[in-house]
Amino acid sequence: MAEAVFLAHLLVIAEEADRRRRCLEVKTIRDSxxxxxxxxxxxxxxxxxxxxxxxxxxxxxxxxxxxxxxxxxxxxxxxxxxxxxxxxxxxxxxxxxxxxxxxxxxxxxxxxxxxxxxxxxxxxxxWIKFPQTTEERATVMERFEETFEMRRVLGCLDTCHIAITKPAEHDEGYKNGNGFTSLNVQVVVSSDLQFLSVNSRYPGSVHKSFIWQYSLIKEEMKRLWDSGETSWLIGNSDYPLEPWLLTPVAEATEGSPEWRFNNSLEHSRKCVKNALYHLLNTFKCIGEGKMLHYKPVDAAIIVVACVVLHNLRLHHGLVDVACDDDRAEYEEVSKVNENPQEMESGERVDEAEKVRSMLIQNYWDD
Known part of the structure; x- marks a missing residue:
């Protein structure tokens, strides 16, 4: 019995010595x-x-x-x-x-x-800042017009799904339309692929229009509009039309002014598609085919950190800002189905319809 205890004690000592040796090796390699x-x-x-x-x-x-x-x-x-x-x-x-x-x-x-x-x-x-002053907004809108020939646009709005491990609680709320658990991350992107806003706290089952309706960015765009400053964001058909949010005209006839307007919106949305392409392909921990094995709150923090790093890469000239068509198609590969029946209703729809119709009449009606 005593011999067995003695041998067990020697084994513990040997294992501890081996652990310290491996730690020392790692530290030596790390330092050298x-x-x-x-x-x-x-x-x-x-x-x-x-x-x-x-x-x-x-x-x-x-x-x-x-x-x-x-x-x-x-x-x-x-x-x-x-x-x-x-x-x-x-x-x-x-x-x-x-x-x-x-x-x-x-x-x-x-x-x-x-x-x-x-x-x-x-x-x-x-590093993630929505333009706060009139001068800052004017600069962002000028760059957007130079790139996409769309006037008074601050950026493009969309979401992407970041896969996360199944949460211990409320896991059904995180299951998106494609059947995997995720965060539905809302972003606003400028014409030069800078992320102006990111909201990573919503679970994957939440419709993107819901995230928009309760976002601070929407409140800011509404405030600017009501103060008399004309500026827009651009969204796709998953979003409701609002005076400050331009979306495509449904079932537009080919060749019509509405059809040309829709094409211009889709062309402009290349910036958000391209920015997400760079983000998800550079930081592969949140990219397609990967899964963050963290609690939702920790995963959300990692997502924001990666967005900061993307903008830092832009600052150091490490991102190709050309809006390549092949890269834009990346969105279609990784797209998660949104249930159209869950789309939130827009605000001040009649006013929004008049605004969009006037825009189309002034700039797309040849």
Missing amino acids: TNPFHLPDAQFVKAFSLSKDGVRYLCDSLKDRLQRQRRSGVPVETQVLAALRFFTIGKYQRNVGNDSLISVSQSTMSRAIRVVARGIYEVLARE
Whole structure:
């Protein structure tokens, strides 16, 4: 009996020694491997940001990520670990064993959580901004008109579904029209593919028109309209027509002014399709075929963090803003069916009809 206890004790000691040895090996590899020595193009491919962009992130988040012990994980390593996960979309264990980022799974898990939340709480308001002043809105509308020949348009409105693991509670509420659990994420995108707004808190079963009706962006567009400032967002036929939200004319006759108007709307919507293409293909953790294995609230934070990183990539010239037709078709591949019977009714419909008819008469009636 005593011999068995002694052997068991030796086994525990051996396992602890092995664990410490493996931790030391990981730390040695981590400390001796510097991803900043990679060529610039390879660095961007691995982490989705330039070296300057990563240094900016580290500086912005250092107060939240600073290690408390000498043996703690450096800020740069935490940021790079999270970026590597966002970029390749693999499970934490695989990322932790990555040759560029040698950290334990527990360290990787914590890095993803604290970096995503840090980006969400510290940087989201700075990098995801709906234009607040008359001058800012005028600039955004001018760029939209230069790109798409649509006057007084601030951006395009749409949603995308981000797959998440089945929640422990209220899972049916997260099941979308295609049968998988998701977040239905509302975005507004400018002509240069910048995300002006993102709302990631709604479950996948919620119709996009419902999200719009109860969004702060709708309230802002309504406020601008009622103050006498003419500006529009563009949505597809899943949205209700409103004075400040342009949508296609139903069953327009080919060749008619309404048909030409619809074509112009669809052409303009390439910006939101293209922005989502870049977002979901750059940050594969939220891309098609991937699933975020997090609670809905944590998954929503990761989505917003990725949107911030997309806008940061735009700032550093890492996004091709050309609206390519093939990329625009990506939306149709990943589209989730919306039940038309669940579409919310529009506000001030009669006024909206008059506004749209006048627009068509003035600019599309040859």
